[in-house]
Amino acid sequence: MPHAVPTPRFARKACCAVLLTLALAACSAGEGGPGGGGAPAAVVTTTTVAMRPFNDRIRALGTVQARESVEVTAKVSEVVERVHFESGDVVAAGAPLVTLSGQQQQAALAAARATADEADRMLKRQQELAAQQLIASATLDTQRATRDSALAQVRQIQANLADRTIRAPFGGVLGVRQVSPGALITPGTVIATLDDLSSVYVDFPVPEAQLANVAVGQRITGTSTAWRGRGFEGVVSNVGSRVDPASRAFSVRADFANPERLLRPGMLLEVELERAERQALLVPEIAVVQVGRDTFVYRVRPDDTVEQVTVAIGSRVAGQAEVTAGLAEGDRIVVDGTGKLRPGGSIVEAGSSGADDDSGETTDEASGG
Structure with a gap:
């Protein structure tokens, strides 16, 4: 019996059906790849969250005050007969400054x-x-x-x-001379300022939430824009007995030795008070993602997919952030590569064999294309 010869139209339909079948098979193979949906696994670095020793610091601004400071004045109305000092002189306690007629x-x-x-x-x-x-x-x-x-x-x-003889009440540095011989001075006339700069102190506010973390005797470090790159060591000498109801802060006083007289009254000093060492849940600061008011990290699931976890952050020091809520010790989180992640996405650790294979396949496809 003779065979029927297929028409050109029937041949075209058969060819289209074969091509459609091959395309569906390719799509099915892609869906079975890592990450699902055809998305490749993101190459990231991860770390395991752990409790570690932690020293954070309380930072504040304060104004330098001299240990002793006074405006030298006269008690009587009289003519200046002799001035015994020049501006900027260092005098001892009891030294004569001005003699009146x-x-x-x-x-x-x-x-x-x-x-x-x-x-x-x-x-x-x-x-x-x-x-x-x-x-x-x-x-x-x-x-x-x-x-x-x-x-x-x-x-x-x-x-x-x-x-009639005005003397220095204590040893210190005199300011600008404001009287001359022959001038008539009255009670209250300022002759000069006198500051004891052998040591200075700084008063600064601390939030009431830190009240339990501040105590007399704690070490403190101060820095000034006038002496960049130089730190001044001090010690807490007094913790205020009251909390300001308006600012919810209390006052702390720290004493600083000043043998070189580098710190002057009125200078602005940035102080850092180091808290006692404690155990804290620490994560690298770059692992923390901030979007608006939301703070979260990417936690890795056992199947190497990620989820967004909202966290509460306490102190931050030297590239480390303290997590006070949201994570537990032993959780694995993404450190580097968070910008390319989405919840549910797959990840692969940088430097692992999976990451190397992905990179090799990309190179082969490029060379073969």
Whole structure:
């Protein structure tokens, strides 16, 4: 029986059916690849979350204050007779700074001394007469009172003369001289500033949440823009007894030794207070993804797919972030490569044989294409 010859139209339909079958088979093979949906596994680096020793720091800003600081002023109205210092001098406690004119007080002192001497001589004569019972004891008592009053007058004038010499109340560095010989000064006139810079202190605010982490004796480090690259070591000397209800912060005072007098009153100092070492759940800071107000990491499932996990971050120090909620010790997270991940996506560890195979297949396809 003779065979029927297929028409060209039937041949074209058969060819299309074969090609469709081959395309469906290729798609099925692609769906069975890593990651599902035909998406290749992302090459990333991962780490296992663990509890580690952690030292974080409390940072704040404070203003430098001298250990002792005062504006030197006069107590009386008088003309300046002599100035014993220059601007910027370092003086010891009790050093004379300014001498005021005291001619009237010197004359009054001479008269008072003469009166006191005469009263004393008179008292001695009357004591001799009283011993011979030639005068009444009341007369002797009156003369003794007169002598004592004259001596008190001498001491009063001597005190007034002492006020004519203005002395440094403590050792320190003098500021700019603001008086000259011949000038009339009055009580309250500033002669110069005096600061004891051998040590300084800084008061700075700390949030009340850190109250349990601050104690007297803790070490502290300060830095200033005036001395870049140089740190100043100090110690906490006082923790405030009250919390400000407006700012919810308390005041802390730290003392700094200042032998070179590099720190000056009024300077802004950035301080870092190191907290006591504790155990914390730490992750590399680059593993933490921040999108708006959401903070999360990518956690790796046992089947090497990833999921987004919302976490709470505490302190951050030296590239490490403290996780206070959201992760547990032993969780495996993605560190590098988070930018190319999506929830549910597959990953492969960089440097593993799977990552090398993927890279080799790409090269072969490129050379064969």
